[in-house]
Amino acid sequence: CSVPWQFIVIVLGILCFLLLVTVAVLVIHIFRDGQEKHEQEKTLxxxxxxxxxxxxxxxxxxxxxxNKSSECKALNDSLHYLNREQNRCLRKTKTVLDSLQHT
Known part of the structure; x- marks a missing residue:
């Protein structure tokens, strides 16, 4: 009850073919993963x-x-100074006008 050697050769050939296909699939996956990693590194x-x-x-x-805040502060300070000066001038003008009306 011996198995003919041709049958053993066919089975071994099929197994070798399946092993070769498996290795090819793994190589393709490794190559694809390497490319994907490279693309991700470029994106990063x-x-x-x-x-x-x-x-x-x-x-x-x-x-x-x-810088703009500093400029605004300087302009705001100038505005306050001008307002004080304007109020001072208005008070003087009012004082002069009042004194002219009394004379």
Whole structure:
């Protein structure tokens, strides 16, 4: 009751073929995963660069805001000074007008 050698060769051939297909599928998956990882690294680097640009823009905007705040404070101080001067002049004018009316 011996098994003919051709049957054994066919079975071994099929097993070798299945092993070869399995290895090919694994190689394809590894290659695809490598490409996907490379794309993700490129995307991550782009996002890091965009983040850095936005961070620099934000710092620049904060500095501009500080400068504008300083300008506004200076203008506000000038406005208060001018209002005080205007009120002083109005009081003097009123005093002069009042004295002219009494004479």
């Amino acid at each position: 680097n782009n996002l890091r660069q965009e983040y850095q640009v936005m961070k620099n823009d934000s710092s620049l905007m904060e500095e501009m805001l500080r």
